Amino acid sequence: MSTAVQVEQPASAPPPPTAAAGRRSISASSGGFWFTVPFLVFFAAFLVYPVVYGLYLAFTDATLAGGGGFAGVGNFAEALGDPLVWQTLGNTVFFTIGSTIPLVLLPLAMALLVHLGLPGQWLWRLAFFAPYLLPVTVVSLIWVWILQPELGLVNDYLAAVGIGPIPWLQQESTAMWGIIAATVWWTAGFNFLLYLAALQNIPGHIYEASAIDGAGPWRQLRSITLPLLNPTTVLVLVLQVLASLKVFDQIYQMTLATGGPNGSTRSILMYVYETGFTSYRLGYASAIANIFFLIIVVLSLAQLRLFNRKEA
Amino acid sequence: MATTTAPAGSFTRAARRTADRSAPRTSVVGQSRPRVPRLVGLLALVLMAFVWLLPLIWGAVSALKDETQIAALPVTWIPEGGFTLGSFTRVLTGSNLPLWLLNSLFVAAVVTVLTVAVSALAAYGFSRTTFRGRGWLFALTIAAIMVPPQILIVPLFRQMLGLGLVDTYAGIILPQVVAPVMVFVLKKFFDGIPRELEEAARVDGAGQLRIFWSIIMPLSRSILAAVSIFVFIGAWNNFLWPFIVTNDPALLTMPVGLNVVKNAFGVTFAADMAGAMIGALPLLIIFLFFQRQIIKGVATTGLGGQ
Incomplete structure (x- = not known):
């Protein structure tokens, strides 16, 4: 399970000055550590330990069978020279760019349209957000069926205008786009809700003032709404890039665990999985996983810097 | 609070009442919406929501067919012989x-x-x-x-x-x-x-x-x-x-x-x-x-x- 942290404070009072409060309650709050113990036990056992253990494994030639001697930086050197690492990294970046752009623009359009205040609000929200609640397997099943070359709905519609049939998931040039389409459909609802919340936070008097100054609807959209949504767009963009880079499930399922035609849809995490669980090279899989982890950490820290500078 | 295009001078009681009525239903104090051509907006919204619901609806319709019906060409919404719950029972x-x-x-x-x-x-x-x-x-x-x-x-x-x-x-x-x-x-x-x-x-x-x-x-x-x-x-x-x-x-x-x-x-x-x-x-x-x-x-x- 992965989740996204929004930087904005929830609708609650700002935290009291902790220094004074802390001093005041020292005697009363002794034993506070014990509240964190149950969490810390899980945290240490199932997060900190596997992170450290994975880092250790990356420097060994361990297999699933066990054992594994010290391999130095051998795995990392091999990874940097492994064409499959570069190909899967390239596929992952392609997926990330190809999915992030529509996953910013479409939710923005949805939110702007829903925010017009037309009747049937619950229906629009349901239509856009419902797919986000589906298990990934359901999404994969539906989209494999929709993109099916002979019987699929997409090719049926395209045939009506004289195109096709296109074997979407079976040919290299379109396979990743099929997965991107499924992903956009599946997750747009989440970004849509973030945009909708931001729109609802724009004070109405700004529009009133601009209307008195003679600004028309398009002018208001360009000069008020979109600029005020900028922080949300940055947030959505960053969260989406980080989420898209971690793609695995839908690719694995929609290409029936093969990585697509000529490996054109195999993501880096899928390569980690295959290296570890089909080739049983745990050490090498861990090395690739840690290289990927490094990329995520660098991007996450860059994101933090970006937001901190904005807030300062 | 309802935005109005009428000049301030002519803002009589009657005018205000009209303005209030034409204002978006959902507008609350301090909250109003940008005034965009609503018909265009409605059409775009209906189209987009339809596209977004279509995969689920098509999935549901397909689930109500049996394997012969679903493999029949041309692709149809209503299968020959009518819908069946057979696939659900089978699964x-x-x-x-x-x-x-x-x-x-x-x-x-x-x-x-x-x-x-x-x-x-x-x-x-x-x-x-x-x-x-x-x-x-x-x-x-x-x-x-x-x-x-x-x-x-x-x-x-x-x-x-x-x-x-x-x-x-x-x-x-x-x-x-x-x-x-x-x-x-x-x-x-x-x-x-x-x-x-x-x-x-x-x-x-x-x-x-x-x-x-x-x-x-x-x-x-x-x-x-x-x-x-x-x-x-x-x-x-x-x-x-x-x-x-x-x-x-x-x-x-x-x-x-x-x-x-x-x-x-x-x-x-x-x-x-x-x-x-x-x-x-x-x-x-x-x-x-x-x-x-x-x-x-x-x-x-x-x-x-x-």
Whole structure:
């Protein structure tokens, strides 16, 4: 399970000055550590330990069978020279760019349209957000069926205008786009809700003032709404890039665990999985996983810097 | 407050009444919407919502066909011979789907209870008490939000082998209980609760646990509900970890089971869609009941279930 942290404070009072409060309650709050113990036990056992253990494994030639001697930086050197690492990294970046752009623009359009205040609000929200609640397997099943070359709905519609049939998931040039389409459909609802919340936070008097100054609807959209949504767009963009880079499930399922035609849809995490669980090279899989982890950490820290500078 | 294009001078009582009536129904004090050609907006909205609902509707229609009907050309919405529930019966009786749904329910429920309990306690400790090492322990928790769970599958699987937890409920459940982001969200909420409330209780001799349980918890119902819903959705939908740690067909969760069944039977699109619809239904029903909480939860905490 992965989740996204929004930087904005929830609708609650700002935290009291902790220094004074802390001093005041020292005697009363002794034993506070014990509240964190149950969490810390899980945290240490199932997060900190596997992170450290994975880092250790990356420097060994361990297999699933066990054992594994010290391999130095051998795995990392091999990874940097492994064409499959570069190909899967390239596929992952392609997926990330190809999915992030529509996953910013479409939710923005949805939110702007829903925010017009037309009747049937619950229906629009349901239509856009419902797919986000589906298990990934359901999404994969539906989209494999929709993109099916002979019987699929997409090719049926395209045939009506004289195109096709296109074997979407079976040919290299379109396979990743099929997965991107499924992903956009599946997750747009989440970004849509973030945009909708931001729109609802724009004070109405700004529009009133601009209307008195003679600004028309398009002018208001360009000069008020979109600029005020900028922080949300940055947030959505960053969260989406980080989420898209971690793609695995839908690719694995929609290409029936093969990585697509000529490996054109195999993501880096899928390569980690295959290296570890089909080739049983745990050490090498861990090395690739840690290289990927490094990329995520660098991007996450860059994101933090970006937001901190904005807030300062 | 209703925006009006009439010149201020002519703003008579009658004019104001007209303006009010023409204003968007939903406008509240301090809240109005940009005035965009509403018909164009409505058309675009209907089109987009239709496109977004189409895959689900098509999936549902397909599930109501049998394998012959679904393979017939040309592609039709209403099959020859009428709709049938045959594919649903086949999936429910011919596979372990009912069992997998129960497994998912059990796993998601236990994960939710454990995660919320453990995270709320920790958030209280980090928010309302002081102890040595609190600062860096919380910093470590926050830093861990960056760790993608996917990179842990290899070491975690080996760890589970060592513990003998592969192919057990414990093996599926325990690693999912670690949710640093939930601790973060809950701590932020607890930080906002005025301290005067617990000071009074403390004067009356209440201990930490009492304050946690009788003061903080009741004030945090909304956030606890949001966190619970998102943890549940996440655990219910989780594919990768249950997929990695289970082989035993009796232990599979619904998302894993549906994937296995798809690969096992070859080309059975109607059965696939029936399975998909059954897999989709529980959370869609939950959404209909908790729509407001879920939408508000996403908006205020930025949490999602996936």
